[in-house]
Amino acid sequence: MTEKIELLKPQRPVGIVGYGAYVPRYRLPAKEISRIWTEGQGGLPVTEKSVPGPDEDVATMSIEAARNALKRAGIHAHQLRAVWVGSESHPYAVKPTSTIVAEAIGAVPNTQAADWEFACKAGTEAMVAAMGMVGSKMADYTLAIGMDTAQGRPGDPLEYTAAAGGAAFIIGPAENSVAEIEASYSFVTDTPDFFRRAYQKYPEHGHRFTGEPAYFKHITAAGETMLKATGTTPEDYAYAVFHQPNAKFPQNVASALGFTREQIKTGLLVPMIGNTYSGAAIIGLTAILDVAKPGDKILMVSYGSGAGSDAMVLKVTELIDERRDKAITTIAYVERRTEIDYAEYVRMRGKLTMK
Amino acid sequence: MDIPRHWRLRKQRYGLVGEVCESCNAKVFPPRDICPECGKEAKTLYTFSGHGEVYSYTTVFDAPAGFDETAPYTVAMIKLDEGPLVTAQLTDLENRKVEIGMPVEMVTRKLRNATDERGLLVYGYKFRPVMN
Numbered sequence: 158m159t160e161k162i163e164l165l166k167p168q169r170p171v172g173i174v175g176y177g178a179y180v181p182r183y184r185l186p187a188k189e190i191s192r193i194w195t196e197g198q199g200g201l202p203v204t205e206k207s208v209p210g211p212d213e214d215v216a217t218m219s220i221e222a223a224r225n226a227l228k229r230a231g232i233h234a235h236q237l238r239a240v241w242v243g244s245e246s247h248p249y250a251v252k253p254t255s256t257i258v259a260e261a262i263g264a265v266p267n268t269q270a271a272d273w274e275f276a277c278k279a280g281t282e283a284m285v286a287a288m289g290m291v292g293s294k295m296a297d298y299t300l301a302i303g304m305d306t307a308q309g310r311p312g313d314p315l316e317y318t319a320a321a322g323g324a325a326f327i328i329g330p331a332e333n334s335v336a337e338i339e340a341s342y343s344f345v346t347d348t349p350d351f352f353r354r355a356y357q358k359y360p361e362h363g364h365r366f367t368g369e370p371a372y373f374k375h376i377t378a379a380g381e382t383m384l385k386a387t388g389t390t391p392e393d394y395a396y397a398v399f400h401q402p403n404a405k406f407p408q409n410v411a412s413a414l415g416f417t418r419e420q421i422k423t424g425l426l427v428p429m430i431g432n433t434y435s436g437a438a439i440i441g442l443t444a445i446l447d448v449a450k451p452g453d454k455i456l457m458v459s460y461g462s463g464a465g466s467d468a469m470v471l472k473v474t475e476l477i478d479e480r481r482d483k484a485i486t487t488i489a490y491v492e493r494r495t496e497i498d499y500a501e502y503v504r505m506r507g508k509l510t511m512k
Numbered sequence: 513m514d515i516p517r518h519w520r521l522r523k524q525r526y527g528l529v530g531e532v533c534e535s536c537n538a539k540v541f542p543p544r545d546i547c548p549e550c551g552k553e554a555k556t557l558y559t560f561s562g563h564g565e566v567y568s569y570t571t572v573f574d575a576p577a578g579f580d581e582t583a584p585y586t587v588a589m590i591k592l593d594e595g596p597l598v599t600a601q602l603t604d605l606e607n608r609k610v611e612i613g614m615p616v617e618m619v620t621r622k623l624r625n626a627t628d629e630r631g632l633l634v635y636g637y638k639f640r641p642v643m644n
């Protein structure tokens with residue numbers, strides 16, 4: 158049976174009206190982690206990772222990214238009809254992050270607000286829903302955020318990469334957008350490659366199981382379907398960005414899909430900031446929007462364990478040139494850095510429990 | 513844990529929302545409903561830009577309970593671009609030397625540590641050196 162794949166396309170054309178990134182300033186080099194746990198032996202998945210300061214969490218980081226997105230969009234927060242925060246590290250187990258963010262940016266009270274969770278693709282999940290809200294004309298503007306302060310168990314391979322950061326997007330009508338989202342497509346299956354049970358501080362993961370049947374299968378399927386359904390080839394795209402849990406996976410999946418190193422390097426931030434989970438693919442997208450030219454096409458494919466991928470095709474518009482300089486660029490956040498050692502990291506992340 | 517008090521202050525704390533005097537256009541922070549310049553009523557909400565400069569500062573080494581996680585830290589009086597003085601903690605300083613007149617910008621951060629694992633998380637304004 159061959160069925161025609163229907164892409165997710167809104168009736169009213171939609172796009173990104175404003176965008177903003179956030180990365181905390183602290184960096185823990187991977188070689189410092191390996192000094193503690195493996196006596197410096199073995200390959201390193203990234204150069205260093207970002208670490209949130211003691212007064213930061215997903216709410217505070219989302220607020221700053223959202224303020225950057227509002228500056229670029231040039232709209233008032235009251236015009237937002239939804240404030241959605243996707244994360245797997247919401248500060249509260251019960252109590253929305255999104256109402257804190259909505260209050261801080263001045264979007265309350267006439268707005269929808271909700272928290273999203275789908276491992277590393279909670280951010281794109283919120284973006285797809287935001288496309289639906291705007292595309293159906295239920296709302297003109299919605300805010301979708303993907304942000305995480307990911308934690309890895311001390312000594313676990315994930316400790317090298319579990320990082321903090323993310324991005325915020327104001328989704329609105331295409332005619333007021335810096336990039337039109339031409340279509341999206343989601344591919345999900347029940348795949349238990351990574352999970353965290355209630356009341357557990359650190360996640361479990363399936364080691365080698367996280368590669369082929371999880372990350373590669375879902376991104377490849379979503380990416381290939383998107384290319385086929387839109388009748389495009391990798392050559393049609395100026396940029397591509399994929400979920401980036403380490404430096405190697407996105408480069409391998411890019412070449413499997415037919416994309417070059419040149420097409421992915423702008424959005425490949427994981428070597429410098431680590432895996433920002435819900436923020437990983439989308440903060441790469443903000444780095445691309447910071448430099449893209451009108452007419453450029455971008456393919457983004459996220460991945461969330463559990464598992465699924467959201468693919469999106471975007472086309473940059475003329476409005477990018479007048480909006481991108483209205484807020485702090487992504488690379489400015491990436492490049493501001495204060496190096497910390499493992500002891501400072503343990504203190505800042507509350508890894509030393511005294512009870 | 514004084515939840516009602518934190519809740520009442522959330523607007524001014526999260527977003528530096530004060531008031532503007534309709535008579536003389538003076539900006540008021542923290543909100544007090546009366547203009548300190550002309551004495552007339554000032555109840556119109558005004559969101560400050562968050563930009564200002566260090567007016568004076570002091571470093572706290574012996575922090576009160578609930579604030580010791582980030583100690584030592586620097587508390588400063590900030591002269592906001594719009595006029596009012598506000599007292600707040602400086603953040604993201606690292607080993608940068610604080611100077612009178614240093615330009616700073618408002619960020620919303622956690623105000624207390626989360627050592628009380630069952631308690632309310634309290635967010636509010638701090639200032640950091642201007643990023644660009």
Ligand SMILES: [Zn+2]
Nearest residue numbers: 533536547550
């Ligand atoms: Zn007055």
